Amino acid sequence: MRILLLVMTVMFAANKLCAQKLYTGKKPSVKFTDLSGAKLKEEDADLMIAVTKIGDTSYRLDEYKANGPLRRSQYFKTASLDQPHGLTV
Numbered sequence: 001m002r003i004l005l006l007v008m009t010v011m012f013a014a015n016k017l018c019a020q021k022l023y024t025g026k027k028p029s030v031k032f033t034d035l036s037g038a039k040l041k042e043e044d045a046d047l048m049i050a051v052t053k054i055g056d057t058s059y060r061l062d063e064y065k066a067n068g069p070l071r072r073s074q075y076f077k078t079a080s081l082d083q084p085h086g087l088t089v
Contacts, residue, residue, distance in 0.1 A: 028052040028062070047071070051081070058085065 029052075032045030042048075048064045059079055063072040075086035 026052050026054070032066075051079075053079070 028050035030048060030050045032040050032042045032048055034040055034044075034046045040046075045066050048066060050062045050064070052060045052062070054060055054075070057077055059076045059081065061072070061074050061076060061081055062070060064070050072089070074084060074088040077083040077085040
């Protein structure tokens with residue numbers, strides 16, 4: 001049981017380090033919207049949406065509540081964000 005716990009801990013730590021390296025230096029495009037998706041100024045917005053190009057075929061969308069926590073994180077194949085690909089949280 002201890003060995004399994006140790007292996008799982010090492011795998012989790014390695015995954016975290018790899019994920020941090022993957023996003024280092026990547027600059028997301030950010031827009032501010034209301035709940036219907038209409039663009040607004042930052043001070044009037046309900047949501048902040050950040051899209052980051054991860055590689056040649058992967059884009060990550062992070063949607064945050066204005067002045068609040070992460071609502072959704074999702075990966076897509078294309079920049080138009082029309083083909084979900086991979087993890088959705």
